[in-house]
Amino acid sequence: MNTTADTPKLRLEPFKVACSSCNLRELCLPVGLNRENLDRLDSLVATRRQVARGDTLFRAGDEFQSLYAVRTGFFKTCVSSEDGRDQVTGFQMAGELLGLDGISTDNHTCDAVALEDSQVCVIPYEQLEGLSREFSELQHQFHKIMSREIVRDHGVMLLLGSMRAEERLAAFLLNLTQRLQARGFSASALILRMTREEIGSYLGLKLETVSRTFSKFQDDGILDVKQRQIRILDQDKLQSLVNGTNC
Amino acid sequence: MNTTADTPKLRLEPFKVACSSCNLRELCLPVGLNRENLDRLDSLVATRRQVARGDTLFRAGDEFQSLYAVRTGFFKTCVSSEDGRDQVTGFQMAGELLGLDGISTDNHTCDAVALEDSQVCVIPYEQLEGLSREFSELQHQFHKIMSREIVRDHGVMLLLGSMRAEERLAAFLLNLTQRLQARGFSASALILRMTREEIGSYLGLKLETVSRTFSKFQDDGILDVKQRQIRILDQDKLQSLVNGTNC
DNA sequence: CGGCGATTTGATTCTAGTCAACCCTAGTGG
DNA sequence: CCACTAGGGTTGACTAGAATCAAATCGCCG
Known part of the structure; x- marks a missing residue:
């Protein structure tokens, strides 16, 4: 859970840092991409966003526009029911994607809250769809990530349903x-x-x-x-x- | 939960029945496709498979090759842990997709069991990826379905985690x-x-x-x-x- | 130093699990 | 046609595990 988030050096990095040089590229969206395609992904993932500890990256109900890849830091996501009950649905660390829930209805369905000062890469979703129509490796990797989230959720259901x-x-x-x-x-x-x-x-x-x-x-x-x-x-x-x- | 599954008429339908004429097209993968694109989807979803009550459509560990759209009938999916605990992760009825879990590792991670005599449309996954690179409506609809599954799972987690x-x-x-x-x-x-x-x-x-x-x-x-x-x-x-x- | 949020711990309650007996119902075969 | 059986379902008595309520402690920050 230690990340490099708390080293002040990071703040001084240029605002744009390429996927191609990111040390998370073997864990994140770029898995399996060759150099050329990595460069094209770079052009898409152009901006970063800082999220201070305790702040929300997005909230349930917010319009969905982008996915976010955690670069540094740590997040939780939580859903809540009308009557105020709420449930943490996951904890996300560097290299993991946030916001996949938003695709289904064009609105986010959960809150994403930074549990420490964090930095995310903003991935405009429309552009990601466009790019993933152009090269299948990105498409496939993106599908794998969504599928992995489903499998992970099933694991949590097993845990919640049958473990002490x-x-x-x-x-x-x-x-x-x-x-x-x-x-x-x-x-x-x-x-x-x-x-x-x-x-x-x-x-x-x-x-x-x-x-x-x-x-x-x-x-x-x-x-x-x-x-x-x-x-x-x-x-x-x-x-x-x-x-x-x-x- | 009544479907037309038990009317013998269905068994006599031609083996190929097009998405374009399926009465589930407003619920299933074809949502939002125009006529031309529907025809192309038809060429992909060429085969059906009957699954008798109690039989499995696929098992955890099976190689992943296709998704399945429930046409008639009713399924459950369940995961199990090494020590034999198992957990039903969902019930699927007409128009819902099965097998999304398999994308992540190229192997299915759960069993899909028919709870009544059922019929599914077989959707070869590689071909679906190919086609969804060609028209964005299909791509988008597919992403929505995956995302909806994630949202649904979060709802179940809320239920399991906080309800009596x-x-x-x-x-x-x-x-x-x-x-x-x-x-x-x-x-x-x-x-x-x-x-x-x-x-x-x-x-x-x-x-x-x-x-x-x-x-x-x-x-x-x-x-x-x-x-x-x-x-x-x-x-x-x-x-x-x-x-x-x-x- | 004071105060607050987070955590730990204890005592008690209550929900759901466990174990066991019994009852339906559909399907079987005499 | 009817007794028999098996699997699913219901119900009761008791127990275990986690929730609840309450109090004390810790650690951090102003």
């Missing part, structure tokens, strides 16, 4: 560390960017239950928990909670 | 009748094609809880429940359960 609190938290932590590891961070230490309440909302638990479960993992020697700093002491035991291996 | 049993079942029934109504069926009477256990799996409840909740709705005068035949007696009360209006 400990299993949910274990699965959540393993998922986070896996994604962090893919970005070059440690697999065993992380700093949570979200509150217990946000974790709880994502996992379908109350914040007290999240807190208790962290404490239990600490007691069991699985984790070292210091507020939002987490160290995984026993990866195997965590994994076995998800698998149900030792139940 | 009664609210879940009420939301489920309202969603079903809404979709049936869009297909010309009654908004107040339906026949469930799935077992209590399958409903429970979808809603994150045990089958006993589903059964008890049906009974309670019956006692409260909200529903008339005769096995799988449901009649909605008090739509407003059902709606208010979802909204939390009268809690």
Whole structure:
């Protein structure tokens, strides 16, 4: 969950930074594009946007115009029902796309909130459609990203529908560390960017239950928990909670 | 949930039936296509497949090659974790697409099982990508369908993460009748094609809880429940359960 | 230093899960 | 035609796990 977001250097980078030179290009939209096509994508993804911690990138109801690729920082997305209930539907880190929900009705259906000072690449959607008609690699990669989101959501449904609190938290932590590891961070230490309440909302638990479960993992020697700093002491035991291996 | 599936007439239709003459064209992939483009889509969606009740259209792990549009009948999709837990992720009726999950890894990630004798249109995916590069209406409609699936999944996450049993079942029934109504069926009477256990799996409840909740709705005068035949007696009360209006 | 939001922990309640028995209904075969 | 059976469904008694309510503590920021 550490990103380079908090190094002041980033702020001084030129406003335009090309996909072709982005260190996330192996994780983000450009996967599988050759040099020529990368250059064309660059011309599309021309602008960046800073989003300060706590600010929203977009809200439910906002007109949908662009997708956003997280460049640095960390986001949550949440939907809410008429009666005020709300549900965190995901946490997004560098290289992940935000805004796919907006395509269906031309309006966003969830809020995207920055959990730390963040920077996103703005991808005008109409232009993306246009470009992806021109070269199939981009088209295919974009479809894969949408499909992956669907598969991810099904995984969350499995978690919410059939796992107990400990299993949910274990699965959540393993998922986070896996994604962090893919970005070059440690697999065993992380700093949570979200509150217990946000974790709880994502996992379908109350914040007290999240807190208790962290404490239990600490007691069991699985984790070292210091507020939002987490160290995984026993990866195997965590994994076995998800698998149900030792139940 | 009544479709024309059980009229023997259908079986005698020619094997090829065009999207352009399909009565689902306002719900399915062809939305927004003009006549010329419809004809081109027809050439792509050339084959049908019958799936008998209880049979699988595809299984998790199967190679992904095609999407499927439900023409008649009713399906469920379910994912399962390594340890055997499984979760129904959706129920699909006429005009809805199956198989979107497969794009992400070129393998399906869930099982699609027919809950009644069904017929699907086979949409070869590579060809769909090709055609949607050629005309933007198809491309856009396809993207909308994927996005709608993501939005739908977020709704289910909200349901699983924050609703109580009664609210879940009420939301489920309202969603079903809404979709049936869009297909010309009654908004107040339906026949469930799935077992209590399958409903429970979808809603994150045990089958006993589903059964008890049906009974309670019956006692409260909200529903008339005769096995799988449901009649909605008090739509407003059902709606208010979802909204939390009268809690 | 004071205050606030976030977190932890304890005590209690309540919802849904578990286990078990029984009941329908449709389909089977004598 | 009817008894038999199996699978799905209902209901009851009890339990477990998470929610709720409440209080105390921590850590950060002005």
